Amino acid sequence: MARALATTQTTLLPPGKISVELVVNGVETKFDVAPxxxxxDALRERLDLTGTKKGCDHGQxxxxxxxxxxxxxxxxxxxxxxxxxxxxxxxxxLATDGALHPMQQAxxxxxxxQCGYCTPGQIxxxxxxxxxxxxxxxxxxxxxxxxxxxxxxxxxxxxxAIQQVMGAS
Amino acid sequence: MINFQYTxxxxxxDAVRQIAADPTAKFIAGGTNLLDLMKEDVEHPTRLIDITxxxxxxxxxxxxxGLRIGALVPNSDLAWHAAITQRYPVxxxxxxAGASAQLRNMASTGGxxxxxxxxFYFYDTATPxxxxxxxxxxxxxxxxNRINAILGTSDACIATHPSDMCVALAVLEARIHVAGPGxxxxxxxxxxxxxxxxxxxQDTNLDANEIVTAVELxxxxxxxxxxxxxxxxxxxxxxxxxSVAVGLEMDGTTIRQAxxxxxxxxxxxxxxxxxxxxxxxxxxxxxNFRRAADxxxxxxxxxxxxxxxxxxARRTIVRALTQASRGTPQSQSNKKIx
Ligand SMILES: Cc1cc2nc3c(=O)[nH]c(=O)nc-3n(C[C@H](O)[C@H](O)[C@H](O)COP(=O)(O)OP(=O)(O)OC[C@H]3O[C@@H](n4cnc5c(N)ncnc54)[C@H](O)[C@@H]3O)c2cc1C
Ligand code: SF4
Ligand code: FES
Ligand code: FES
Numbered sequence: 001m002a003r004a005l006a007t008t009q010t011t012l013l014p015p016g017k018i019s020v021e022l023v024v025n026g027v028e029t030k031f032d033v034a035p036x037x038x039x040x041d042a043l044r045e046r047l048d049l050t051g052t053k054k055g056c057d058h059g060q061x062x063x064x065x066x067x068x069x070x071x072x073x074x075x076x077x078x079x080x081x082x083x084x085x086x087x088x089x090x091x092x093x094l095a096t097d098g099a100l101h102p103m104q105q106a107x108x109x110x111x112x113x114q115c116g117y118c119t120p121g122q123i124x125x126x127x128x129x130x131x132x133x134x135x136x137x138x139x140x141x142x143x144x145x146x147x148x149x150x151x152x153x154x155x156x157x158x159x160x161a162i163q164q165v166m167g168a169s
Numbered sequence: 170m171i172n173f174q175y176t177x178x179x180x181x182x183d184a185v186r187q188i189a190a191d192p193t194a195k196f197i198a199g200g201t202n203l204l205d206l207m208k209e210d211v212e213h214p215t216r217l218i219d220i221t222x223x224x225x226x227x228x229x230x231x232x233x234x235g236l237r238i239g240a241l242v243p244n245s246d247l248a249w250h251a252a253i254t255q256r257y258p259v260x261x262x263x264x265x266a267g268a269s270a271q272l273r274n275m276a277s278t279g280g281x282x283x284x285x286x287x288x289f290y291f292y293d294t295a296t297p298x299x300x301x302x303x304x305x306x307x308x309x310x311x312x313x314n315r316i317n318a319i320l321g322t323s324d325a326c327i328a329t330h331p332s333d334m335c336v337a338l339a340v341l342e343a344r345i346h347v348a349g350p351g352x353x354x355x356x357x358x359x360x361x362x363x364x365x366x367x368x369x370x371q372d373t374n375l376d377a378n379e380i381v382t383a384v385e386l387x388x389x390x391x392x393x394x395x396x397x398x399x400x401x402x403x404x405x406x407x408x409x410x411x412s413v414a415v416g417l418e419m420d421g422t423t424i425r426q427a428x429x430x431x432x433x434x435x436x437x438x439x440x441x442x443x444x445x446x447x448x449x450x451x452x453x454x455x456x457n458f459r460r461a462a463d464x465x466x467x468x469x470x471x472x473x474x475x476x477x478x479x480x481x482a483r484r485t486i487v488r489a490l491t492q493a494s495r496g497t498p499q500s501q502s503n504k505k506i507x
Binding site: 018034035036038057058059062065071072073074077078079081082125128129132134135137139140142143144145146147148149 | 170171172173174175197199200201204205208217219221245249268269270271272274275405406501502503
């Protein structure tokens, strides 16, 4: 099992596959990956969770944003093996019993997307922002959401959607 | 991405043992710089040693009234830490001026110190670059050098160090705690990063087999008169063209002690003792600020596309000193420059 992973050079593992355990959207998942598999590729290609998008693959766009142990991160710049044992929430994990999460509903209410490619990342990032509790004003929301680029420029509507959820909570 | 082996370090001495045993291994912390460079084939370690589970995640008081920040404290946690926002607000401000909320959640204190330059040619493996491959030449000197350095450059390299956090650490005169096969040592911040000289492949004076364990802040935090002013092409999520961190000790309108450092202009955060000394004992006035700025930039040298940085740096220094002396530091959310 991955947590018993080799920690000294005398027991170095071959560069084959390493077993990883993640709790993804509340479901315990165990799978083998090559060490160079990013969390993003593991989610999309091993777990078929293609809601999380790959925009740049270099930390420059935010399309790959997911929550790991409740914190928003860029899943393209971390390795799946490094997150062994973590709880991961993706866009697929937000709705409960077919009912949209209030943040998803707010994005629809405010028309906060056009093509939708950045949207899963925007919504996960917004969830992280609310959990952090640092941004209060529109200026602060804009600044703390700057890691999510929207090529369709839905920015004013994204801010309005986040404000709706903040007002309700 | 390139292929590599992956191991975890169980404690600091195990990390040092593992890195010393394999010259082609690298530590990985947040991964935000290293994995990016591995995807570009700029870095190609054959083994990654994951140090993220080491117990270097605390912010602790020191016996001398300062703070000891573990190398694995995430940038975001550090920026919001009460002791930092209250006692070292210039550090909090500089961190929040950098990258994005997601990246700051991932980036570690140690990794931020050791992030590599964003010089376009360093990233482009089809072009010569002395930092990537010593002796191949520097493509930036006669190339697209808009983001490159104006101070402390050499004929071998004109790269800048891209960190915002480090500019504040330079003003605070932090001390870097490192551990290696020969034991532990402490490096003053000014001696941690290097100028390029003839050896631009080395960014810092950290030995290949050493690990950064902590960053220590002395007691003086300049909590009253400080600012971090960052000028960039877009207002957020962009590296600095020029940035200035300031810490002043004021006595009414007189400056008792001045410290300021520049980011985005050199291979390391840039301080100039003579420019700072010119402010000590002087009244906080536009003329005195301009004189200090001129002194700090007296040896500045522009290249084809970045000569604008000299005047930009001059104005940014004056503005930052004004903000700090008035006790009105730059906000990192409302981007209006007061
Ligand atoms: C799109 C983007 C925008 C960014 N914008 C900014 C910005 O505006 N301002 C800014 O300052 N930064 C910015 N950054 C850079 C970011 O701050 C750095 O990538 C980050 O701080 C690196 O930390 P890390 O823990 O992820 O390092 P890693 O990528 O894990 O490591 C970086 C290097 O440090 C070494 N290392 C890590 N920890 C240790 C240790 N404890 N001891 C010895 N060696 C160690 C690694 O071996 C590696 O060589 C940006 C990054 C991206 C991707
Ligand atoms: S400036 Fe430095 S990093 Fe950039 S091309 Fe020249 S040698 Fe390489
Ligand atoms: S895909 Fe990760 S930030 Fe763009
Ligand atoms: S909705 Fe198209 S990129 Fe944001």
